[in-house]
Amino acid sequence: MALARTGLGPAAEALAIPVGALLAGVVLFGLFVAVLGQSPLEVYGLIYKGAFASSFSWQNTLSRAAPLILTALCVALPAQAGLMVIGAEGALALGGLAAAVTGHGLDGAVPLAVKSAMLAAGLLAGGAWVAIAAALRQYRGVNETISSLLLTYVAIALFNHLVEGPLRDPASLNKPSTHPIGAANAIGSLPGLDVHWGLGFGVIFCVAMYVLVFHTTWGFGLRIVGGNARAARLAGLPVGRLVVLACFLGGGANASLIAGYGYTGILVAFIARQNPLAIIPVAVLLGGISASGGMLQRRLDMPDATVLVLQGMVFMLILASETLYGRFRIFRAREAEAGTPVGTPV
Amino acid sequence: MTDLGWWGVPIAVLGGALRVSTPFLFVSLGECITEKSGRINLGLEGILVMGAMTGYAASYATGNPWTGVVAAGFAGLLLGTLHGLICSLPRVNDIAVGIGLMLFGTGFAFFLGKPYVQPKAPTLPAIAFGGWSSVPQIQAALKVNPLFLIGIALAFLLAWAFRNTRWGLVVRMVGDSSDAARAMGYRVNAVRTVCTAAGGFLAGIGGSFLSLYYPGSWSEGLSSGQGLMAVALVIFARWQPVNCFYAALLFGGAGSLGPALQSVGVTSGYYLFNAAPYVLTLGIMIATCSTRRTLAGAPGELSIVK
Numbered sequence: 001m002a003l004a005r006t007g008l009g010p011a012a013e014a015l016a017i018p019v020g021a022l023l024a025g026v027v028l029f030g031l032f033v034a035v036l037g038q039s040p041l042e043v044y045g046l047i048y049k050g051a052f053a054s055s056f057s058w059q060n061t062l063s064r065a066a067p068l069i070l071t072a073l074c075v076a077l078p079a080q081a082g083l084m085v086i087g088a089e090g091a092l093a094l095g096g097l098a099a100a101v102t103g104h105g106l107d108g109a110v111p112l113a114v115k116s117a118m119l120a121a122g123l124l125a126g127g128a129w130v131a132i133a134a135a136l137r138q139y140r141g142v143n144e145t146i147s148s149l150l151l152t153y154v155a156i157a158l159f160n161h162l163v164e165g166p167l168r169d170p171a172s173l174n175k176p177s178t179h180p181i182g183a184a185n186a187i188g189s190l191p192g193l194d195v196h197w198g199l200g201f202g203v204i205f206c207v208a209m210y211v212l213v214f215h216t217t218w219g220f221g222l223r224i225v226g227g228n229a230r231a232a233r234l235a236g237l238p239v240g241r242l243v244v245l246a247c248f249l250g251g252g253a254n255a256s257l258i259a260g261y262g263y264t265g266i267l268v269a270f271i272a273r274q275n276p277l278a279i280i281p282v283a284v285l286l287g288g289i290s291a292s293g294g295m296l297q298r299r300l301d302m303p304d305a306t307v308l309v310l311q312g313m314v315f316m317l318i319l320a321s322e323t324l325y326g327r328f329r330i331f332r333a334r335e336a337e338a339g340t341p342v343g344t345p346v
Numbered sequence: 347m348t349d350l351g352w353w354g355v356p357i358a359v360l361g362g363a364l365r366v367s368t369p370f371l372f373v374s375l376g377e378c379i380t381e382k383s384g385r386i387n388l389g390l391e392g393i394l395v396m397g398a399m400t401g402y403a404a405s406y407a408t409g410n411p412w413t414g415v416v417a418a419g420f421a422g423l424l425l426g427t428l429h430g431l432i433c434s435l436p437r438v439n440d441i442a443v444g445i446g447l448m449l450f451g452t453g454f455a456f457f458l459g460k461p462y463v464q465p466k467a468p469t470l471p472a473i474a475f476g477g478w479s480s481v482p483q484i485q486a487a488l489k490v491n492p493l494f495l496i497g498i499a500l501a502f503l504l505a506w507a508f509r510n511t512r513w514g515l516v517v518r519m520v521g522d523s524s525d526a527a528r529a530m531g532y533r534v535n536a537v538r539t540v541c542t543a544a545g546g547f548l549a550g551i552g553g554s555f556l557s558l559y560y561p562g563s564w565s566e567g568l569s570s571g572q573g574l575m576a577v578a579l580v581i582f583a584r585w586q587p588v589n590c591f592y593a594a595l596l597f598g599g600a601g602s603l604g605p606a607l608q609s610v611g612v613t614s615g616y617y618l619f620n621a622a623p624y625v626l627t628l629g630i631m632i633a634t635c636s637t638r639r640t641l642a643g644a645p646g647e648l649s650i651v652k
Contacts, residue, residue: 157621308453
């Protein structure tokens with residue numbers, strides 16, 4: 001009865017199903033590339049080269065992964081409480097703006113103090129914005145998915161209004177931006193790596209959130225209460241603040257910061273099944289795929305959107321693979337095997 | 347151009363509303379059909395962009411813009427069917443699949459559309475309703491695209507069909523109570539998939555308007571999020587097709603209020619006017635929701651009202 005002993009448990013299932021879907025996506029995209037007359041092996045070789053082969057490509061990958069980690073966290077933590085927030089972009093815009101304004105206002109002070117103040121301002125602004133959606137849910141029963149989407153548009157309009165209007169640096173003519181915050185106050189690079197500190201913050205927050213959600217009583221309560229609006233508000237408040245860091249990283253706010261990270265971040269959270277630790281590898285993988293677009297364009301003369309097609313196929317397949325959970329006997333915990341007591345040798 | 351002073355503002359807003367509201371109208375009607383059946387498709391943005399690309403490419407290849415419109419519709423139909431089928435699998439989240447479809451559709455359209463950024467395809471004609479006036483601004487404002495008129499007719503047709511046909515009754519029943527529909531012997535997932543596909547068809551046509559009439563060329567920055575806004579429009583319209591038409595006019599008009607005011611010297615607050623429809627929609631949601639009652643008028647099976 002070897003079969004009964006191979007029960008691999010839910011952790012293996014949570015790993016095997018998305019990886020299987022990822023492989024299916026890789027095969028599908030390989031076919032797509034082959035139909036276009038390119039060699040799939042060559043394309044994948046170049047994607048690897050563009051994403052992970054050299055220290056330069058790692059830098060590119062990791063700096064794309066950092067904002068994904070932070071926006072994905074903004075989705076994952078409310079999701080643990082049963083809330084589906086899709087307004088990370090709004091929090092990103094306002095948080096970045098708040099950080100930039102603070103940085104300018106305190107120009108001339110000790111850089112460390114300025115940085116801390118900017119961080120705090122960014123956290124507060126982004127957190128408050130996401131908290132609006134959570135509060136509307138709790139006190140008025142307004143669906144948080146839709147309200148956070150609407151609030152994103154309002155936030156981006158506010159952002160554009162403030163950057164082009166009252167907060168505009170008169171010296172920036174073609175590309176409206178706020179007053180520069182000064183190089184000393186910009187966020188630095190991680191020691192030894194040419195990647196900004198946002199990645200460090202992202203990883204630290206992922207680990208902290210993992211501990212918070214899975215190893216504290218507060219997190220336990222959060223997961224238990226799930227759909228309950230009270231817990232949701234508790235979750236909504238701190239999470240929104242995190243995402244804002246992604247904006248803080250750049251060290252200043254200008255319109256080019258809003259680059260669609262919010263929506264990819266939502267899918268990163270879904271693929272990671274809302275687990276803060278799983279977000280890190282998923283974000284690095286997707287950051288790598290998007291970083292390799294330039295390589296494909298230079299070497300094979302394929303459009304840089306090629307990697308978007310790969311991403312899209314992988315997304316759709318992994319989301320569809322949600323349906324496979326619980327369908328495979330092999331992943332059932334041994335306790336679930338009928339008539340086989342736990343630990344009994346068969 | 348005659349100088350109209352402040353009178354230029356309402357004329358420009360009207361013209362803007364007539365010009366840019368067509369894609370809003372089509373995506374919101376498409377989303378309305380999908381949501382009436384109890385599902386939400388957040389991927390209309392991807393379908394819109396895909397429709398814009400397909401429409402432009404087909405118009406370029408055949409020399410007939412109307413072929414482009416039909417091709418765009420079918421591209422949308424395919425993506426809508428994909429969403430509908432994936433969401434028919436148990437335990438798959440329709441909101442997440444929608445966001446996935448949005449990224450997949452735009453990525454695929456950018457990929458396939460690269461060769462069509464440069465060439466000039468034939469675009470759709472306009473019907474001039476402003477011939478009675480000698481004021482050039484009024485003439486410009488009253489140039490209307492035939493798709494806009496088709497969209498209006500479609501809005502009234504859908505409203506009639508939802509109320510008076512067997513098909514409309516089935517869709518509404520599936521959307522309000524899947525248990526009741528199942529008890530009556532209807533296949534819930536099949537009805538929803540068809541409705542999502544039909545919604546995709548309309549969103550694809552809305553996309554072809556962007557590339558074939560206004561702005562009238564294909565580029566990667568063509569859509570300004572009209573597809574995502576469809577969800578807000580449908581809530582604003584209380585899931586009524588005819589209201590979708592008014593909502594589309596309002597959203598289109600709000601977008602042109604900023605530039606219109608700029609032309610008479612009011613330069614501040616440009617971006618805030620763009621946000622006005624969202625604030626209004628949010629206001630409506632806040633006013634009509636309570637912790638005990640979901641959105642009035644919403645289909646009962648919709649995940650966002652639960």
